[in-house]
Amino acid sequence: MKNHVLRPLWVAILLVIALLVARKLYVPADFGINGRNFTYGYYRKASVNDWKEFKVKYKGRQYCKECHEENFDSISKSKHRIIQCENCHGPAIDHPDNPEALEIDRSRGLCLRCHADLPYPGSHRNDLPAIDPEEHNPDKACADCHNPHKPDLEG
Amino acid sequence: MKCSRRNFLKKSLSGAVAAGLPLAAFKFLSPREAHAAVKEANLRWAFIVDTRKCVGCGLCVKACKKENEIPYDVPLTRTWIERYIVTKDGKTTIDTPKGGRDGFTSKKVRGEEIPDDQITKAFFVPKLCNQCDNPACVQVCPVGATYQTADGVTLVDRKWCIGCGYCIMACPYGARFFHPVYRVAEKCTFCYHRIKKGMKTACVDACPFGARQIGNIKDINDPVAHTILTERVAVLKDEYGTKPQVFYLGLDERVR
Numbered sequence: 001m002k003n004h005v006l007r008p009l010w011v012a013i014l015l016v017i018a019l020l021v022a023r024k025l026y027v028p029a030d031f032g033i034n035g036r037n038f039t040y041g042y043y044r045k046a047s048v049n050d051w052k053e054f055k056v057k058y059k060g061r062q063y064c065k066e067c068h069e070e071n072f073d074s075i076s077k078s079k080h081r082i083i084q085c086e087n088c089h090g091p092a093i094d095h096p097d098n099p100e101a102l103e104i105d106r107s108r109g110l111c112l113r114c115h116a117d118l119p120y121p122g123s124h125r126n127d128l129p130a131i132d133p134e135e136h137n138p139d140k141a142c143a144d145c146h147n148p149h150k151p152d153l154e155g
Numbered sequence: 156m157k158c159s160r161r162n163f164l165k166k167s168l169s170g171a172v173a174a175g176l177p178l179a180a181f182k183f184l185s186p187r188e189a190h191a192a193v194k195e196a197n198l199r200w201a202f203i204v205d206t207r208k209c210v211g212c213g214l215c216v217k218a219c220k221k222e223n224e225i226p227y228d229v230p231l232t233r234t235w236i237e238r239y240i241v242t243k244d245g246k247t248t249i250d251t252p253k254g255g256r257d258g259f260t261s262k263k264v265r266g267e268e269i270p271d272d273q274i275t276k277a278f279f280v281p282k283l284c285n286q287c288d289n290p291a292c293v294q295v296c297p298v299g300a301t302y303q304t305a306d307g308v309t310l311v312d313r314k315w316c317i318g319c320g321y322c323i324m325a326c327p328y329g330a331r332f333f334h335p336v337y338r339v340a341e342k343c344t345f346c347y348h349r350i351k352k353g354m355k356t357a358c359v360d361a362c363p364f365g366a367r368q369i370g371n372i373k374d375i376n377d378p379v380a381h382t383i384l385t386e387r388v389a390v391l392k393d394e395y396g397t398k399p400q401v402f403y404l405g406l407d408e409r410v411r
Contacts, residue, residue, distance in 0.1 A: 043304075113211075
């Protein structure tokens with residue numbers, strides 16, 4: 001039918017169909033609000049799996065204990081038992097396969113994180129044994145005198 | 156209409172049934188409430204930060220950066236520690252060198268040393284994404300790349316994010332930043348890959364003093380839920396209405 005009203009109408013309908021087809025093709029299947037409203041509910045389910053599959057690097061002290069029970073026991077008796085192995089020895093990822101990958105931190109800076117003197121009233125920092133790093137043997141490594149697994153000099 | 160015996164009995168019977176129906180039967184459940192009624196949905200991650208226990212060692216920041224592959228020498232962090240020093244003249248000095256990655260080992264605050272006798276109190280406050288119930292960052296995302304999971308963690312889809320930075324501006328806590336490698340918005344994920352495997356987050360594991368805890372706020376037997384219920388906890392910037400799910404113990408009014 002030739003009609004100056006219907007012709008643009010067909011064009012408009014075709015455009016809408018083209019838009020719907022394009023939308024169907026380009027919007028990922030997992031895109032949706034899934035349970036909440038449009039304000040807060042954008043939800044991409046496939047991305048949740050991406051995050052779940054992210055690689056774990058820090059394995060925890062029980063993992064270290066499986067092979068290094070001696071070291072685990074020695075530190076368990078000291079005040080440093082609250083510190084995880086990997087805080088000083090580096091993340092255990094790939095360690096059994098490639099022992100060199102472990103980056104052990106032996107720097108003074110590591111010990112000073114807790115033991116540099118900061119006399120702050122009201123802070124738990126105040127309760128820890130502390131030294132002034134500029135006066136307390138500044139050119140020596142801490143581990144020269146203090147065993148990190150047995151930090152009390154007497155023990 | 157004639158009031159026959161049959162009609163009268165019918166009407167009064169239906170009237171009695173209607174009166175007997177509880178009002179609750181007519182209540183519409185929001186999708187969230189219906190979802191929560193399903194047992195598997197009874198999980199909502201929440202975090203506790205005990206500022207009284209923090210000593211500012213920064214081991215949490217170090218562990219977080221390594222665990223989550225945030226470039227180590229770039230001053231960007233998912234979690235960070237702030238140092239607050241209150242002096243006798245009523246001033247508060249705040250700093251966070253490298254986000255506290257190397258701990259606080261010097262009395263110097265931005266190059267200046269505050270004399271010990273001038274300090275009335277000083278403390279450390281660890282911060283991280285608050286995993287808000289009403290996340291402003293999700294609301295502003297123009298492409299729907301950031302979203303809240305069913306268990307309450309706000310994540311970013313790196314494949315979908317266009318890096319416009321709206322969410323970085325919208326977060327009242329400054330918890331988001333731009334990832335220099337992936338070139339998308341980046342934020343704390345509550346170590347989603349770890350908590351989903353039954354582990355704790357890297358920062359919780361790294362903290363020697365137990366200043367950080369993570370748990371399920373919907374489980375009454377969870378120690379974290381118990382602490383939030385029974386102790387005096389505070390949240391940051393409550394007035395923004397974002398309903399943050401990181402709760403602080405021993406929070407000072409100066410902490411913003």
